[in-house]
Amino acid sequence: MAKKLSRGVAVVGVGMSKFGVFPEKTSRDLFVEAFQELMQSVQKGFNPNDIEAFYMGNFTSDYFENQSHLAPIVANWVGISPAASTRIEDACASGGVALRQAMLAIASGDVDVVLVGGLEKMTDLPGAKVTDALALAADSMFEIPAGFTFPGFYAAMATAYIDKYQADPDALLRVGIKNHENGALNDKAQFNQTIRSVMTGKQKKAEQKGLPIPDWQDEMAFLKDPKANPMIAWPLRLFDCSPVSDGAAAVLLVSEELADKFADEPLFIVGSGQASDGALAERASLSEVPAAALASQQAYEMAGIQPDDIDFAEVHDCFTIAEIMASEDLGFFPRGEGWRAAMEGRTARDGSHPINTSGGLKSKGHPVGASGVGQVVEVWKQMHGLAGERQLRGNLRYALTHNVGGTGQTCVVHIFEKRN
């Protein structure tokens, strides 16, 4: 029997900071920006004193900012003390799990108005230290001693995927090109330019400096040039990896019966699922993420819908291969077809299954704890016709968000419905 929430939960407002590199700002400053935008987005307005609880996704402010116990600090900083404030840590899935815990708190009947936050301030540390910080999400006894990095884990999954399905590795590059095309239309994105404009920018720079102008024919040639796009962990290159980012996002959830008091057009969380798994090596298959498939099955069952009912999805493309595997784990394409779908543009804005219209983690940026919450911001914008030049056409009813921690040790999926 499909599980149902004891009572319904609605999204009535969203906000996010720009994602990027902000040396002058702390995570608190970034969350203030997200909170201010959220206040503006609540169509009928609201009093922050009504917030009863705050669930905040954050991976490791301990390491990045030398600060633990961040939730009550951030709550106080935006003026919502004494709201019950809890930090959720599930690596890169921290934000999505915070959303789920907030939803469950409302469904339990204990609270009616809950703020969800996600934030990470990563760029104060040098690059090598960031790599070490991210590695904290892997098993320190049995995975890290092997020499794995996070790009390395996903690269290994890519070799297993490519070998199993005889996939064309160019599909990885296609994911990056598509997500940058979307992110170029998102002013909140860290890299809001297309790969083509990155390429022509480099050509112009060479010309201005009187250097030989690289003769890349197109984006694919640019992305295959090891000088322009160096190998990080074979077969993943720099442009296959999401960046190191600062950023914050916020979502306001209320009980279904209160939704109309806050919003003319609330979004309802109609499906939710979460699953866990062991270390990457232990899994029966290395070319898929079983916990993501399980979490999505739970969410589809709760919502009473099928993958084909989803109008668009924000998926966890921490690396390009992750988006291809996710498009299969979530049931949008059969196993082994995800790479072909990416090659054929089926996940583009005008495709059958638009994925990452925001630009995804790849182009929008990946402030770890904020990513799962930031995905909901894009869902809200698309559903309300606020996505500007990247706005999807047609009537949008169902959207899905997919947030992954580590290599899939934590996966959390939500389905949102707009009722007209």
Next chain:
Amino acid sequence: MTEHALHSKAFNQAIEEDLIIGSRCLVCGKISIPQRQICPNCHSDQAERVQASGQGTLAAFTVIYVPPTSMADAGYNAKNPYCVGIVSLEEGPRISAQIVGLDLSDPAAIKIGMPLRQTFVTRGEGETAKKFLAFEPI
């Protein structure tokens, strides 16, 4: 079975002795490598320590050009990359380990499914020297 034969540190301690160890569940027979105190299949806490043959095949791999601090300290960098893989052991379980003895100039030539055997590598020098599990082509 000594009390600490299956505790979490046992695997890495065995590597110091050039051994890959695991556990066999005395109820359902499942082999776990590294060892487990509670069987992930049947939840029994009755298990015996086993030693792996050290033979396996390559299930997935990568060549890392941007190393973490620990590997950079061991001398690896973009010009001196290293291979790390997931190895399917003869006994069934898979484990993560460095793969040595491969030509890394063309990673596309590295074949999933290739047979491998255990070896052990030392990273660091003097007081910081430490032994790690690795695999090499047969």
